[in-house]
Amino acid sequence: MxxxxxxxxxxxxxxxxxxxxxxxxxxxxxxxxxxxxxxxxxxxxxxxxxxxxxxxxxxxxxxxxxxxxxxxxxxxxxxxxxxxxxxxxxxxxxxxxxxxxxxxxxxxxxxxxxxxxxxxxxxxxxxxxxxxxxxxxxxxxxxxxxxxxxxGFDTAVNIATEALDRLHFTAASHSRVIILEVMGRDAGHIAIAAGIAGGADVILIPEIPYDMDQICYKIKHRQEQGKNYCLIIVSEAVRTQDGECVRLTNRAGESRYGGIGQYLADQISDRIGAETRVTVLGHLQRGGTxxxxxxxxxxxxxxxxxxxxxxxxxxxxxxxxxxxxxxxxxxxxxxQYRAVNPEDTLVKTARGLGIYLGD
Known part of the structure; x- marks a missing residue:
């Protein structure tokens, strides 16, 4: 010794x-x-x-x-x-x-x-x-x-995946679009991993641009196929279509990511009239076993x-x-900062499964 x-x-x-x-x-x-x-x-x-x-x-x-x-x-x-x-x-x-x-x-x-x-x-x-x-x-x-x-990453993905698993049932029961907003600062690793594992129909991450018209088309196309609901998972760092960062400011003047889920919900509701709800996981992803x-x-x-x-x-x-x-x-x-590479295996996997990612 x-x-x-x-x-x-x-x-x-x-x-x-x-x-x-x-x-x-x-x-x-x-x-x-x-x-x-x-x-x-x-x-x-x-x-x-x-x-x-x-x-x-x-x-x-x-x-x-x-x-x-x-x-x-x-x-x-x-x-x-x-x-x-x-x-x-x-x-x-x-x-x-x-x-x-x-x-x-x-x-x-x-x-x-x-x-x-x-x-x-x-x-x-x-x-x-x-x-x-x-x-x-x-x-x-x-x-x-x-x-x-x-x-900490794997547990956060597990929690987001479980949330999607649960949201499937309530979305289907009420014929709703449900948006799950997850953490991820400037990288979309949680969103893409949980989105694939949890069967999301749309995955939005900050590394890949998106088109609201295409998201709405995805929702309507599912409806035409007899699928009355849609699950969307979005990283908190995703911007609006105009490139604006969505942030919340508290009474102390502190600003942090938050609100992109509600922005998307409002856009979808205004464009195609779909009943839309938002769930923000927040710090649930940091806690637990x-x-x-x-x-x-x-x-x-x-x-x-x-x-x-x-x-x-x-x-x-x-x-x-x-x-x-x-x-x-x-x-x-x-x-060596590691964002999601648009050529990553998980990106190709999501596209191969017919999940809308953007582009």
Missing amino acids: GKSKRIGILTSGGDCSGLNAVIRSVVHCASGKGWEVLGIRQATVGLMARPPEYTKLEIDQVDPLLTAGGTMLGTTNKGDPFAFPMPDGSLCDRSQDIIAGYHQLGLDALIGIGGDGSLAILRRLAQQGGINLVGIPKTIDNDIGITEHAV ASPLDRLVAAAFGVAAVNLIDEGKYDHMVAWQNRQVFTIPIAEAIA
Whole structure:
């Protein structure tokens, strides 16, 4: 057994299913090496606090969390530490506070679980402050280009697929067009995967333009064939036909994607008079029990991350390709953004099934 180490682990960015499975895997593997694992609370915010906010993680503590959604450590997707919002409304560079928190805890390495944005920030902190960083990719969007699977994606697809399964029956019962709006930021991976698996008639993703006339034709053509309903799944990042981004703004002035489903419903109703309803899944896609695939990937990623630390191979991210885990420099991993390629297998599959995608 090598020298004992103290490693930290944090979850950053939006939550998703499978995060606790990663934490559990890290604790099991590290404990087998005689190492200590500290869970950092609320991502980098926990390292800003004085004293730093953390909990020592033990196997008995993390074992029951294998199937639990969310993250036991908490997370945040607000507040760039290099321009952190202060109570008086000003912005302050808090990066040195985070770096000092890492060293104050006496950490030998830090495992950061996040998407491309979170990993980019963590890497910048690591380069600036001598942090031995290892990355694990998680995002329901599955848009980190170098990995075929990111933690959380498969569960999000399962939830969207189940929603379509259920909507089939109510759509048919009332002869309605039902639109399911799903997450996906700027990539349509959830929509196209769930749309095929759930038997959607129309799949709209931001990477492929669409024509409202063709959507209406699809609905009417189904009616002429004796099919009295239609299911449409749309990614939240899809724009209007005029190219406008559809966003919702709350009372605090924060703007985020939302509303494309209702826009489409209004267009369909106005053009062909079809009774149309909209379901917005929202954060349901982030919650609940992780799928078996997400748990397997999480387990493999956790073990691989600990082994990278054992090898002293820092500034690397673990990834999944060709049914196995491999490692790649973080900078290279997050540089390869992965949208849906119009020539992807799933796009060809959808078209082969007669699903309207656009173009």
